[in-house]
Ligand code: SF4
């Protein structure tokens with residue numbers, strides 16, 4: 001098994017692919033890679049072939065429920081599985097002007113959830129202003145995807161739990177495992193202990209507690225070339241272990257499959273797991289999951305205001321197939337008419353119980 | 363013909379045994395699937411038993427499959443190694459307990 005490879009890898013990926021000028025930092029190269037080999041030779045069906053067995057293609061969106069905004073690719077971590085290729089060396093950050101365009105869209109959207117992600121969204125200098133403004137608009141649920149360690153990374157972030165509470169933010173945090181070793185391998189040394197400290201701070205202000213309205217959900221994603229298993233069983237294990245070992249509480253666990261793009265794709269190739277992983281994804285293809293893939297109820301907005309079917313397509317620079325491609329021209333009706341752009345990475349959303357930013361979908 | 367007896371890619375083809383005997387293959391896979399469902403033992407516990415047995419029967423396919431299954435279920439490497447030892451201990455014990463037979467025979471034959 002590739003445990004030792006993962007360890008080596010965590011070391012190798014101290015920098016983003018982007019900073020290393022690696023070929024895989026180029027989305028066109030990634031898409032090429034994902035269409036060659038196994039898929040070009042017909043050993044595995046392409047995602048399009050597979051989907052069209054049970055669905056009308058091209059895939060169309062259903063009712064828009066979630067606007068996911070990526071506030072920038074800068075992050076205090078450089079996780080080895082990161083599909084954003086985020087890190088301290090990434091300088092792409094959403095400007096106030098683009099945020100204002102987003103606010104206009106939020107005012108007119110039918111979506112009930114605003115999902116702020118990154119990088120570490122909190123590192124955007126206008127993050128707090130944006131959350132305050134967005135919460136005034138009255139959208140039902142505001143999610144911040146926090147990597148936890150940012151809360152303890154610097155004094156200026158220590159009061160984030162309090163800030164989240166004041167604006168009734170729904171915190172969704174990644175903790176790949178309830179044990180130190182695997183977490184640190186995937187996310188970097190010391191990440192586990194910092195995450196535990198941050199979770200305690202969130203619990204202290206009332207997050208994740210029974211009978212509290214302050215929601216704290218955790219995201220689990222496998223630390224290697226394997227798929228997540230039953231979300232409920234995982235949630236049970238996480239809850240028991242975190243309670244027993246650290247007296248930490250949380251609401252729900254989302255089990256997310258790693259998509260074969262960006263740094264995770266790099267890992268798959270370097271550890272010679274790529275073919276097996278793609279086979280595993282295709283074998284686990286679940287037609288029921290296709291009905292609810294994330295792109296059918298979500299729109300993704302990048303740091304520079306472009307629109308995508310999902311965060312993954314954003315990283316592959318596959319802009320929405322619509323006349324409206326930028327938040328400054330936002331027009332929901334027009335966008336809802338679009339065809340969703342799919343490729344082989346989509347198999348990551350349809351394996352087993354399916355996978356989305358809200359966990360399983362089938 | 364392949365040049366080696368074990369090819370990791372063959373594991374994926376396991377299901378194909380059904381093609382040459384549909385009835386028996388299907389019965390086997392139905393049974394297999396049922397065995398590993400949650401029951402009086404959890405699916406997690408059964409996965410560890412399967413891993414231990416995989417080592418005892420020395421099946422490289424099974425070892426790959428149940429290491430991966432364990433990772434997917436969040437089973438730690440310490441738990442996996444203890445399961446392997448449990449299997450190895452029984453296997454070692456099974457050899458050693460025959461030492462009693464050897465002793466019996468020795469004594470019987472000796473004057
Ligand atoms: S914390 Fe999230 S955004 Fe940052 S490097 Fe890790 S996975 Fe990527």
Ligand code: SF4
Pocket residue numbers: 293294295296309310311312313340341342343345346347349
């Ligand atoms: S990666 Fe997933 S969410 Fe994105 S377009 Fe493909 S199926 Fe939809």
